Amino acid sequence: xxxxxxxxxxxxxxxxxxxxxxxxxxxxxxxxxxxxxxxxxxxxxxxxxxxxxxxxxxxxxxxxxxxxxxxxxxxxxxxxxxxxxxxxxxxxxxxxxxxxxxxxxxxxxxxxxxxxxxxxxx
Amino acid sequence: xxxxxxxxxxxxxxxxxxxxxxxxxxxxxxxxxxxxxxxxxxxxxxxxxxxxxxxxxxxxxxxxxxxxxxxxxxxxxxxxxxxxxxxxxxxxxxxxxxxxxxxxxxxxxxxxxxxxxxxxxxxxxxxxxxxxxxxxxxxxxxxxxxxxxxxxxxxxxxxxxxxxxxxxxxx
Numbered sequence: 001x002x003x004x005x006x007x008x009x010x011x012x013x014x015x016x017x018x019x020x021x022x023x024x025x026x027x028x029x030x031x032x033x034x035x036x037x038x039x040x041x042x043x044x045x046x047x048x049x050x051x052x053x054x055x056x057x058x059x060x061x062x063x064x065x066x067x068x069x070x071x072x073x074x075x076x077x078x079x080x081x082x083x084x085x086x087x088x089x090x091x092x093x094x095x096x097x098x099x100x101x102x103x104x105x106x107x108x109x110x111x112x113x114x115x116x117x118x119x120x121x122x
Numbered sequence: 123x124x125x126x127x128x129x130x131x132x133x134x135x136x137x138x139x140x141x142x143x144x145x146x147x148x149x150x151x152x153x154x155x156x157x158x159x160x161x162x163x164x165x166x167x168x169x170x171x172x173x174x175x176x177x178x179x180x181x182x183x184x185x186x187x188x189x190x191x192x193x194x195x196x197x198x199x200x201x202x203x204x205x206x207x208x209x210x211x212x213x214x215x216x217x218x219x220x221x222x223x224x225x226x227x228x229x230x231x232x233x234x235x236x237x238x239x240x241x242x243x244x245x246x247x248x249x250x251x252x253x254x255x256x257x258x259x260x261x262x263x264x265x266x267x268x269x270x271x272x273x274x275x276x277x278x279x280x281x282x283x284x285x286x287x288x289x290x291x292x293x
Binding site: 001002003004005006007008009010011012013014015016017018019021022023024025027028029030031035037038039040041042043044045046047048049050053054056057058060061064065067069070071080086087089090091092093097098101102104105106108109 | 134135136137138139140141142144145146148149150151157158159160161162163164165166167168169172180182216220221222223224225226227228229230232233234235236238239240242243248249259261265268269272273274276277280285286287288289290291292293
């Protein structure tokens, strides 16, 4: 999506990206980025929290007007909650899961090899 | 100063680049995904006040379908797509995207495609208008396809809708 934002900007359409994967968006480099430090999935606010969602879109519009340089990141002042354990859990490879992940990867590669041998696509 | 202070020894936000690399390395993939990186970024200026601007909404979600996508095929047959904002979609398909399925859910479309929130700001006069349709852009491992096909197609649709600004929300 960041690549798409860059394409629109290059053609003269100002953009703002609202997202939660800060490093991915910032490495790609966009004009304006509103960072929601939330679990991936709800960058515009917690489900059914209309006041929060309203506030986030408001911040995004403010950013459209205020940014004077590209790669302007603004972080919303909103928090997902006191429990931030989701940050540790997401796609975390813990020792108990490591063996299962290794086997899953092997199985997927084997399936892809078989599909290629059949001339199909995996 | 007000507010709570605390201390840290690590970044307080998740590095998804690190997390995905480690996750796939654990599955035996030894060539990490190469994320897009640029030294600079284009910046377009507003051509008219926000209160007179028409805004486009863009999502990475797909039209709602009950059947699950083909496992392992992020792109599948997805293309840039568009749908009316009125009536707004009550569900969109997101199962094939990488988001935190343990911590949250995507049953509330407004949590990632803020149609009602923008409409409320149109009513207050903060922004001029919301385009009558929103757009979807596939998430793709292939940056070339995004750059050569999807981005130009989205731009074409933005011109067709005569929008002045765009709000893009990746899940």
